[in-house]
Amino acid sequence: MANLEIQDETHAALHLGRSRVVLDISSAYAGSFDPAKSQEAPDRQLQLEWVYGSRGSDCRNNLIYLESSGELVYFMAAVVVLHDVNGGTQRHYTEHTDDVHCIAVHPDRNTLATGQSSGHRKVQGKAHIRVWLADTLQTLHVIGEQDFQRAVCCVAFSSYDKGELLCAVDEANDHHLSVWDWKAEKRLCQAKASKEPIMDVEFNPQEPNAIVSCGRGQISFWTIDDARNLEAKRGTFKDKEAPKYILGLAFSPKGFLVSGDSSGNILIWDKGRNKITRELSGAHSDAVFSLTFLRDGRLVSGGRAGRLVLWDDSCQRKLMDTEVPMAYGAVRCIVQGKGERLYLETIKNCVLEGSFSDGFSPISVGHRDELWGLAVDASGRFLTCGDDRLVALRDPETHKTLWEAQVKQGAHCCSMSPDGNLAIVGSQTGHYIVLDAANSGAVLQTKKISREQIEDIKFSPDGQHVALASRNNKIYIYRVSSNNGQLDLVAKCQGHTSFVTHIDWSADGTLLRSNSGDYELLYWKMPDGQREFDDSVTRDAKWQTGTCCLSFEVAGIWRDANDGTDVNAVCVDAGGTLCAVGDDFGWVNLYSYPCPVAAPDRRQGGGHSSHVTNVAFTPDGKRLISCGGRDMAVMQWLLV
Structure with missing residues (x-):
């Protein structure tokens, strides 16, 4: 439950459940603020433009090629994507x-x-x-x-x-x-x-x-009888023990059925019967994850280790094989495109394109585990990172993944330097990881600074300092000495009584504000890290970023039914007119900014199927990026 209570002309108290936060009212509202006043939704709306990744980690057969349109169809979260590979566009069923x-x-x-x-x-x-x-x-x-x-x-x-x-x-x-x-x-x-x-x-x-x-x-072989009953006969394996798992099926144009199992075998079943006619024993060295017949009747099989094998149309002779880059995971699904082109979905939620002769490369790179980390640089490129230890830099204009890096710890948050040369990732184990963002994403430095998870990272406006907020209630201030990733500790901000959740630098780099798990809003002098208690200093401060969920300017985002955990992320656009909010209900919300009034009207974008963990505007104000938690989705929205 959230509401506002006016204490006097310069202060308001925001109540979240049993907690109470005292917030400064900007001088623009002093004496004239009305918490009951309605606020209209912004003129601009959210239009889903692009979905990164596909759900192959725990779903099968999630890839279809439509010959009439040349589109690939696959799903991610609550969205079905129709991806025109040649045209470089996506449509979405939502x-x-x-x-x-x-x-x-x-x-x-x-x-x-x-x-x-x-x-x-x-x-x-x-x-x-x-x-x-x-x-x-x-x-x-x-x-x-x-x-x-x-x-x-x-x-x-x-x-x-x-x-x-x-x-x-x-x-x-x-x-x-x-x-x-x-x-x-x-x-x-x-x-x-x-x-x-x-x-x-x-x-x-x-x-x-x-x-x-x-x-x-x-x-199981099922038949529907005349009385509309389903009857089943179990497949028999002769004198062999049944495989632990039979993972996939495919019918040949010649009428026989093939199945792939967890032991690496491909079984050929008699037409219309529940008996094996032949076995390709050891067709793969490990589980056969995928099977598909091409238009000419040849079979393609994919194994867990990333090996792709082409068989003749009688499934008797191996014609050729190739290795799929294991950085993208084992092949979960195979479909034939135009000519000899093949499209693959992998267990790491990626979609690849290629052929046996040319090899395979990604056309969509996704995360395969929960992700919270999101950062946008001055050029509009954005960085994502998650529990799967994948860090990826993407271009929202071309929808290409510019580079990917695999770090050694589960990643929770990230930030990019103003010049785009450095990226810093905060891990679940209390490490910071500095990467070369300008080139290949190579790791430049890794250091453990806390026993607890790093919750948020922000570079100062001039890029000379970086603040790292930890779950141990502290904020660490480092000087960035050069582009080689060297960081020097200059201060620790100590005063929160719970874990720090979000931080923002002021536009002039002299202040930092922070939120915590017990709903505190504190201010800090930079770069010495001392508390700032002077209301006259904090009241009129302009903020470089607007990601703190608890501030007077965004008090209205807390709806009556919300508790303190229902809002995961906030971002104010560069123009200071829009506020995006990611919540626990799968919505990306868009408000006019500032939004201090109770229950302001909003625009909503649906497509995520779990809590929305992070949101970020691109600097040109044309797009919004959102990340899902358990749905593992990265979505890109146009502001129209």
Whole structure:
């Protein structure tokens, strides 16, 4: 619960739950401030421009190529991305309300089905399937809002009957497999599939009403009888022990089925039967993560170690193989593009493009774990870092990743020097890591300064000092001696009674302000680190950045239902007219700035499916970057 209480003409108290913060009122408001006054939303709105990465870390078959438009289709967080690789543009389907977990394309190659998990929103927060058109992004049907429990983890269209049926697997305890007349939004039949996870499900393109599913220790061959009952036969492995996991399925144009397992074997199954006809034993040295048949009938398989193998159309002879750069992770999904071009999705949430002859390079680089770190430099390039230890510098104009660096500790925060030459990353283990931002991202220096996580980092406006806020309640002030990454400690700010969460430098570099976990707002003299208690100094200060969540100018962002943890990040644009807020409910919020009044109107951007951990404007005011926590997404918004 948050509200404002006026104490006198120059002070206000912001209440957050049981905590109370006294804030200075700018002289512009003294004597005339009305906390009950309404404030309109800004004229500009958020339009999703680009999503970085795709969800391959824990989802399968998350890549489709549309021949008619030349677009790749994949999902990240609650957004389905339609990526025109040649045109360098993206379109987005944004009707989902929580994490998308699966996708399938109809035989018409334009109708798509996407399944989501149940979420935290009261409206349409239930697990369901959405059927929609790729060319217009029009939703045709919403299926199963009252039927699925946790999430729809697998979905597939039938192909023998030209796509009249839709099969889905619910990620509930019994992993129910259901078949739907999707045009009528009617469930035709359902059965318990397995107590263990289901990895893949496919309709048999050669037989009516035949479905195959696979998962831990089993592969099941399902048929729909005349009474609309689902019956299953388990696959038999002759005298062999069943694999620990069967991870993927693919039907050959010749009609036979292949499966890949966790032991590196590819099994060929008899047409329409639950028996093995042949085995490619040791096809890979480790788990077979992905299988796809090319248009000419040849098979491509991908292994956990990054090896990609091309087999002939009878799956008897290996034709060639290649290694995929393991910096981007093992191949989770393979699709054929135009000609011999292949597109790969990896378990590190990246999308690669290439061929067996030319090799593979990334066209989209994502994070594979929770991320909080985000920083923008004076040119507009932005840096992200996360628990996966990946640090990446990106260009918002070209959407290219300029460099990537893998650091040794989980990363939590970052900052870039005003000249763009240095980047400093704060780790979960109390280290700072200095990188060469101008070139390759090479690590220049690493030093442990705290036993606790580094929570925030900010360079001074002139770049000569940098402040590092720690979870140990202290702020460390360093002098930046040169571009070689050498930092010299000059002061420690001590006075907070809880961990420091956010810091801002004043525009003239003489002040620092800071927030803490117990909702304090403190001011510090720079660079000596002493407390500043003089209201006349702090009241009229101009701030280089506006990232402190607790200040009078942004008091209105705290809604009545909020507690002190619901707002994760704040950023004020360079023009001082807009304020972006990332919250725990998956929203990117846009307010007019300043916003000191209670419950000001706002614009909202949806697409994240978990807490929004950080937001940052580009210096030209054209774009906003946002980071998701558990959804691992980096999103780029146009301000229109």
